[in-house]
Amino acid sequence: MEIKTCEQYVLDQLEQAREERDWLRGKLEQAQDEAEELRGKLMERGERDASKVEQAIRKEGRAKLYRDGTSYRTSVDDGGKLMPFEDWCIEHIGYSSQRCGMTKNEFIAYFEPEFRTEYEELAEEWKAEQE
Known part of the structure; x- marks a missing residue:
């Protein structure tokens, strides 16, 4: 889409920000899943709460x-x-x-x-x- 007006520019920037937000949310969820998996493995080994x-x-x-x-x-x-x-x-x-x-x-x-x-x-x- 060719940007001709200020409104179109702002809408384009908003859409790019939304796409970046969605990408970052996906990365965050992926990192949280990996952290939870590692936490589970650590708990299995019994080292997390070891005094x-x-x-x-x-x-x-x-x-x-x-x-x-x-x-x-x-x-x-x-x-x-x-x-x-x-x-x-x-x-x-x-x-x-x-x-x-x-x-x-x-x-x-x-x-x-x-x-x-x-x-x-x-x-x-x-x-x-x-x-």
Whole structure:
């Protein structure tokens, strides 16, 4: 539509504003739906309303499961070479992880951050000794 008058210009601007409003409403509804879905997932995991005591219990429980599931073999030395991370994890895991109902691979995947931290510390110490 060709704009010839001031009224037509104002009506065109109004129509554009309405279209933008409708688009923004759609985006808002989409974001609200996504937020609600994420909130539901978070509630399922029980972390939304977790108190500081519950968080501390979870942290300590996770640490205990990790300690109980790993053995005391902490060397990353493999005959003068640095043992690869994956091999070290297999060697480092103990038999008690089976009682948690997890396979060794599941245990390693679940506690990968803890394994990674411990391995990196030991690897740094090993490298320092090699120099």
